[in-house]
Amino acid sequence: MTNTSFGIRASLLGATMLAAASAYPAHAQDFPSEPIRIVIGFAAGGSTDTNTRALANAAEQVCDADIVISNQPGGSGVLALETVRNSEADGYTMATTPTEISALKHLGLSDVTHEDFKAVMRFIFDPHGFFVRSGSDYKSMDDVINAAKNGTKIRIATSGPASPYAVTFQDVARAAGVSGQFVNIPYQGDALAIPAALSGEVDLIVTNASNVVGQVKSGDFVPLGVATDERIDVMPDAPTLKEVGIEVTGGSIYGLAAPKDTPEDRVAALNDCFKKAFDSESFQSFIAKTGVNPAYLGAEDFDAYLTDEYTRYGELLKTLGLAKN
Known part of the structure; x- marks a missing residue:
């Protein structure tokens, strides 16, 4: 299952160990020591589930970690997003962030927004x-x-x-x-x-x-x-x-995000692993077969994208007369 070390796990001796200890926080050196859970807000077999599982399967092949998928459908992803928002911010729980995250609060369906999370990466636009x-x-x-x-x-x-x-x-x-x-x-x-x-x-x-x-x-x-x-x-x-004659474009995005207080070093470790998975032959083969568009963004760029999309959806929903907040 493992070809590449996940994040910053290492086994070092003597001075090398001391150097590593000074370079990273203590809680980061043995991450992950348990399975990573990804919570999906839609039923098994749909696009969010299928795309996320393909990335997770690739990650298990290139990273030293076990990954568990948990489907919690309901409320256009609300249940899963709220579950992850309220989870411990330790890097062991992430949500697949669907496009809905930019619309839920505007529609009055939940108070959950991208600001409740720390972006890890975007991987698909469809x-x-x-x-x-x-x-x-x-x-x-x-x-x-x-x-x-x-x-x-x-x-x-x-x-x-x-x-x-x-x-x-x-x-x-x-x-x-x-x-x-x-x-x-x-x-x-x-x-x-x-x-x-x-x-x-x-x-x-x-x-x-x-x-x-x-x-x-x-x-x-x-x-x-x-x-x-x-x-x-x-x-x-x-x-x-x-x-x-209809001047409209639209699509769905798929990304990963952790609770907002997740330590930066663990976010970096997660991004490193899942970027390797994104670049892997197995995931790129999946993309080619399904016709989705690969659309990688790192943590900082994905966070900026989500901020822009939240504003854009708010303006669009007001124009359409659908905004509640």
Whole structure:
């Protein structure tokens, strides 16, 4: 399981040991001495779970540590984020930080924000797309928009009430002049939302493009549009929203964060390990197969990104009339 020493664990003798002891705090020298737990706020099998497990599996191959995944779905990631926020700040517990962390407080769903955490790293950005099941009456985004303009309520499956997918589709509704006609049908993660869309419980789904590559290739899902500036390699036939006259882009991010009082040396050790995992052949192979976009940011840059996103989401949600705080 181990090829590279995790963080700053070492076994040194004599003067070398004394030098090491003076270089690092005492609590850092034997970190980690127990499994690292990553808490995921969505059901097993969804994109947050799948992406995090791929990184964790790679980390176990390159770092001297055991990693345990804990799924705590509920409230668009609120349960997991609050669990980690309230955990001991010792480096042994992290959350997968979904895009929702930038929206929860603005929507009045929780008081949890990025300020409750110490950023460790960002590892993926995944563009959003609009998808319908094969045989749907909606063959294009124009069909969806025209139906909405004629008074039809469009039921859209997402991964939760604060889902970034919902923010993207509400932004599309605003841009297309059909605000109020798109209805969010929230599920506890993509693993439940996708079957609902395939079964006809809803009219369409907005989700990460990588989540449904297999269903698009099999013909079970038809892509109506992706929220990117350019077409994506894994779905070259899917038009961008901009191609159909809707100037909206959007996507989901995945990162890792620890409780805010976690010591800096342990954050650095965690970042070092998971950056090695990110660069590993196994994780890069996973990225190539799934079509997600690798998007590494270190701790400082990820913290700055989360701060900017929190401000951006606040302004966007106010524009959409969705902000509560």
